[in-house]
Amino acid sequence: MSKHHVTTVINGDPVEFLCATNQSLLDVLRNDLNMTGTKEGCGTGDCGACSVTLDGRLVCSCLVLGVEAQGKTIQTIEGMANGEHLHVLQQKFLEHAALQCGICTPGFLVAARSLLERNPDPTEEEVRFWLAGNLCRCTGYNKIIEAVLDAAREMRGA
Amino acid sequence: MLTNTKNIEQVFKSVGTSPIRPDGVPKVTGMAQYGADYSLPGMLWAKILRSPHAHARIRSINTSKAEALPGVKAVLTSADLPNQTFDYIGPERVAVNYWHMTRNVMAREKALYEGHAIAAVAATTAAIAAEAIALIEVDYEVLPHVIDVDEAMHPDAPVLFEDMITRGVEPAPTKPSNITKRLEFKVGDLDAGFAAADEIVEMSFKTAAVHQGYIEPHSCLARYGADGQCELWSASQGHFVVRAYTAKLLGMEIGNLVVHPAEIGGGFGGKTVVYVEPIAVALSRKTGHPVKIMMSREDVFKATGPTSGGSMTVKIGVKKDGTLVAADGVFKLQAGAFPGSPVMNAAMCAFAPYIIPNVRTVGFDVVSNRPKSAAYRAPGSPISAFGVESVLDILAQKIGMDPLRLRLKNAVKAGSPTPYGPKHSHDGYAETIQALLDHPEYNKPLGKNQGRGVASGFWFNGGGESTASIHINEDGSVVLATGSMDVGGSRASMALMAAETLGVPYASVRSTVADTASIGYNHVTGGSRVTYATGLAVVEACNKIIEQLRLRASIMWDVDVKGVVWEDGFAKPADKSVGEFEPLSLKAIAAKRAVTGGPIVTEAAVNAGGQAPGFSTQFCDVEVDPETGAVKILRFVAAQDVGRAIHPKYCEGQIHGGVVQGIGWALNEEYIYDKQGRLSNAGFLDYRIPVASDLPMIEAILVEVPNPNHPYGVKGVGEANIVPPMAAIANAIQRATGKRLTELPMSPPKVLAAIDAV
Numbered sequence: 001m002s003k004h005h006v007t008t009v010i011n012g013d014p015v016e017f018l019c020a021t022n023q024s025l026l027d028v029l030r031n032d033l034n035m036t037g038t039k040e041g042c043g044t045g046d047c048g049a050c051s052v053t054l055d056g057r058l059v060c061s062c063l064v065l066g067v068e069a070q071g072k073t074i075q076t077i078e079g080m081a082n083g084e085h086l087h088v089l090q091q092k093f094l095e096h097a098a099l100q101c102g103i104c105t106p107g108f109l110v111a112a113r114s115l116l117e118r119n120p121d122p123t124e125e126e127v128r129f130w131l132a133g134n135l136c137r138c139t140g141y142n143k144i145i146e147a148v149l150d151a152a153r154e155m156r157g158a
Numbered sequence: 159m160l161t162n163t164k165n166i167e168q169v170f171k172s173v174g175t176s177p178i179r180p181d182g183v184p185k186v187t188g189m190a191q192y193g194a195d196y197s198l199p200g201m202l203w204a205k206i207l208r209s210p211h212a213h214a215r216i217r218s219i220n221t222s223k224a225e226a227l228p229g230v231k232a233v234l235t236s237a238d239l240p241n242q243t244f245d246y247i248g249p250e251r252v253a254v255n256y257w258h259m260t261r262n263v264m265a266r267e268k269a270l271y272e273g274h275a276i277a278a279v280a281a282t283t284a285a286i287a288a289e290a291i292a293l294i295e296v297d298y299e300v301l302p303h304v305i306d307v308d309e310a311m312h313p314d315a316p317v318l319f320e321d322m323i324t325r326g327v328e329p330a331p332t333k334p335s336n337i338t339k340r341l342e343f344k345v346g347d348l349d350a351g352f353a354a355a356d357e358i359v360e361m362s363f364k365t366a367a368v369h370q371g372y373i374e375p376h377s378c379l380a381r382y383g384a385d386g387q388c389e390l391w392s393a394s395q396g397h398f399v400v401r402a403y404t405a406k407l408l409g410m411e412i413g414n415l416v417v418h419p420a421e422i423g424g425g426f427g428g429k430t431v432v433y434v435e436p437i438a439v440a441l442s443r444k445t446g447h448p449v450k451i452m453m454s455r456e457d458v459f460k461a462t463g464p465t466s467g468g469s470m471t472v473k474i475g476v477k478k479d480g481t482l483v484a485a486d487g488v489f490k491l492q493a494g495a496f497p498g499s500p501v502m503n504a505a506m507c508a509f510a511p512y513i514i515p516n517v518r519t520v521g522f523d524v525v526s527n528r529p530k531s532a533a534y535r536a537p538g539s540p541i542s543a544f545g546v547e548s549v550l551d552i553l554a555q556k557i558g559m560d561p562l563r564l565r566l567k568n569a570v571k572a573g574s575p576t577p578y579g580p581k582h583s584h585d586g587y588a589e590t591i592q593a594l595l596d597h598p599e600y601n602k603p604l605g606k607n608q609g610r611g612v613a614s615g616f617w618f619n620g621g622g623e624s625t626a627s628i629h630i631n632e633d634g635s636v637v638l639a640t641g642s643m644d645v646g647g648s649r650a651s652m653a654l655m656a657a658e659t660l661g662v663p664y665a666s667v668r669s670t671v672a673d674t675a676s677i678g679y680n681h682v683t684g685g686s687r688v689t690y691a692t693g694l695a696v697v698e699a700c701n702k703i704i705e706q707l708r709l710r711a712s713i714m715w716d717v718d719v720k721g722v723v724w725e726d727g728f729a730k731p732a733d734k735s736v737g738e739f740e741p742l743s744l745k746a747i748a749a750k751r752a753v754t755g756g757p758i759v760t761e762a763a764v765n766a767g768g769q770a771p772g773f774s775t776q777f778c779d780v781e782v783d784p785e786t787g788a789v790k791i792l793r794f795v796a797a798q799d800v801g802r803a804i805h806p807k808y809c810e811g812q813i814h815g816g817v818v819q820g821i822g823w824a825l826n827e828e829y830i831y832d833k834q835g836r837l838s839n840a841g842f843l844d845y846r847i848p849v850a851s852d853l854p855m856i857e858a859i860l861v862e863v864p865n866p867n868h869p870y871g872v873k874g875v876g877e878a879n880i881v882p883p884m885a886a887i888a889n890a891i892q893r894a895t896g897k898r899l900t901e902l903p904m905s906p907p908k909v910l911a912a913i914d915a916v
Binding site for chain 1: 176178179181182183185186187188189190191192194195197284285370371372373374375421422423424425426452454455645646647805807808810811814815816817818819841842843847848849850851852853855856
């Protein structure tokens with residue numbers, strides 16, 4: 001079966017790729033575009049390790065087909081830092097020791113950025129519910145929640 | 159902040175601080191490479207065919223159609239792997255048997271669980287490999303299966319191995335069974351002990367098999383060359399052990415295999431064994447191409463080690479004043495399809511925190527048609543602790559004593575006996591109890607449907623073989639390498655100990671994990687051994703480097719080396735008689751390395767003993783919804799003796815993580831099988847690990863009772879924290895509802911049924 005030609009913008013750059021009909025966006029990102037920062041933890045939309053935004057909407061890239069990215073704008077973890085300057089969330093995750101193994105970290109960062117774009121001043125409970133689709137098995141979530149709340153504070157200039 | 163440290167006098171500059179980890183930036187930018195993130199030119203993808211049956215004899219495997227599919231480069235079955243000698247090798251607690259291991263990696267005579275690997279295909283794309291495995295024809299003779307541990311012990315149960323005679327029973331049974339081993343530890347006189355008790359409670363409990371639940375599925379990439387040299391990129395808890403197992407299973411010489419430590423996306427014990435690595439190497443050997451394998455999440459649940467579920471009976475006797483006088487425990491653990499549950503740990507740890515003069519523990523290791531169990535955080539200890547710590551709570555109520563005070567009255571200290579022989583040689587347990595007794599929330603009253611439970615836990619902690627090397631660069635910066643996989647920040651703790659010992663800033667130490675060809679042997683990152691044992695190697699390497707730096711300084715000053723001391727990162731004259739010299743910094747000495755003897759480098763290897771055990775005591779407040787049976791955790795406080803926190807934030811992180819895994823074990827997690835012996839919940843939707851919205855902030859209390867056997871007082875921190883939560887929560891539910899839950903998980907239907915029971 002012939003592949004589909006897809007035109008997208010990823011992290012601000014124009015990107016074209018060919019993909020099979022049944023290929024997930026996650027598979028395309030990782031195995032065709034070599035953007036392995038987006039992780040596969042389950043392939044069924046249950047763990048959030050593959051979180052990206054598609055036209056600004058937070059999605060599990062394992063549940064999106066590559067062809068669905070046609071004409072859309074994608075943001076991945078690779079586009080989060082600005083050159084050598086880390087995003088505030090990235091810096092806060094480091095300072096708070098909010099990662100142990102780090103495999104879930106890209107997904108949490110993408111999801112947390114998406115939260116703070118919508119709600120710059122979330123409560124702890126709002127952070128916990130927004131991030132409930134991202135699984136972490138190492139940290140018990142404490143330091144992740146603290147890092148997100150601290151980043152929100154700093155980004156608000158509070 | 160919901161954290162506080164019961165600190166001893168702080169006299170260090172680096173140890174005890176929480177700097178950003180050396181591997182942090184790659185992990186927050188997506189640049190860090192985990193097992194599935196490597197690729198090579200010409201790389202093939204492999205997929206594994208797995209048994210759909212819980213128990214079946216494999217009559218034949220026909221791979222011809224798969225081999226004929228365009229794009230398929232090789233098909234592998236167990237016929238491609240050498241058979242292994244049947245022998246239990248190594249200390250009993252962690253013995254391995256390669257006859258079993260090769261059969262777990264790839265089934266031979268029988269498929270012993272749903273998901274058991276049957277064959278593998280390497281093809282040019284993952285899609286072609288997936289298509290090809292569907293073309294493999296396996297002729298199965300489906301056999302009766304058994305899942306439950308008590309049923310598997312029944313004389314009429316289907317037997318997994320027709321020649322398995324129970325070890326540890328005299329005289330040996332004549333009939334084969336699923337009981338692979340019986341073991342027993344005994345001290346004192348049980349009958350006399352129970353006769354002296356004022357209150358005795360005997361109760362049976364069951365725990366479910368639970369998976370480690372690391373977010374990264376097992377993945378690796380292998381490249382085998384025509385010269386017999388092989389490289390393997392693997393996400394494991396120990397690349398030296400991956401090397402040893404893989405070489406053994408494939409009949410390779412160890413030196414021909416170099417294993418590179420990919421970043422590991424969680425392990426918790428589950429990545430101390432091999433599944434995909436020997437298959438990838440064998441397929442690479444067969445095809446001449448690099449081969450990559452990545453398990454699916456379903457494969458991870460069905461075919462990799464959960465920890466055992468258990469069935470147990472615990473009996474404890476106490477005097478009215480709270481003195482424990484006798485204890486008896488029988489622990490039956492599912493090993494999965496091959497022998498090797500952590501039942502010996504369960505039996506040894508069960509009563510280890512307590513001084514009890516008359517004790518017996520009996521353990522049974524039992525096979526059934528489930529995936530082979532693998533280590534999971536303090537393997538075995540949480541299972542027996544669920545029973546023991548529940549019974550202690552009942553006894554405390556019977557004699558009208560605070561449950562923490564009952565534990566404190568009987569707590570072991572240095573010199574106390576253990577049920578398994580050697581005396582305890584460290585304090586630390588009583589201090590964790592006291593930390594909770596002193597906690598401002600411990601005596602606060604609770605509301606309706608709420609209850610407070612306490613429990614404690616013990617874990618041995620590990621020592622063992624580790625190697626560290628240090629290079630001093632010409633600008634005075636330091637390269638530190640160990641062979642210990644970093645699962646949770648150990649590169650940072652190694653760098654902190656090196657910086658402290660050398661007297662240099664943390665930022666000047668570059669801390670790395672080296673591949674198997676670049677440093678000496680390191681045992682797995684497991685048993686909470688790395689900060690202790692690998693830390694000892696690091697400190698020893700630093701001390702050896704300091705000897706060299708003193709020598710180089712003595713050459714520069716033209717004095718005897720005895721006249722040079724090392725203080726705070728500088729070589730100084732020992733006293734005025736040596737002469738008047740300005741102190742030499744490490745940087746100044748490094749700049750002159752070529753004229754003082756060449757590269758400044760050393761390696762230190764240890765086989766560390768002297769580790770101190772971990773104790774954790776925890777209390778939690780829960781609220782039980784009488785309508786649904788759902789249990790909400792309102793507060794969770796965990797005190798743990800960490801010896802001395804090298805990097806306090808990562809010590810806290812270990813406690814948070816262990817407690818939350820325990821909460822999942824207590825309330826949600828279980829393997830659910832259908833009548834055909836097939837796993838019904840092989841995914842994160844139905845096997846529900848705790849998510850952020852399930853939890854409050856976990857409060858970690860770092861209790862510091864330094865280990866005198868380590869220059870910085872280190873004790874392992876990773877595991878003891880997962881031992882208490884199941885009983886703590888059961889005890890809290892009982893105090894909230896008056897109902898005693900004896901079976902995990904304490905999911906809403908079970909709690910509701912208990913509430914509704916008359």
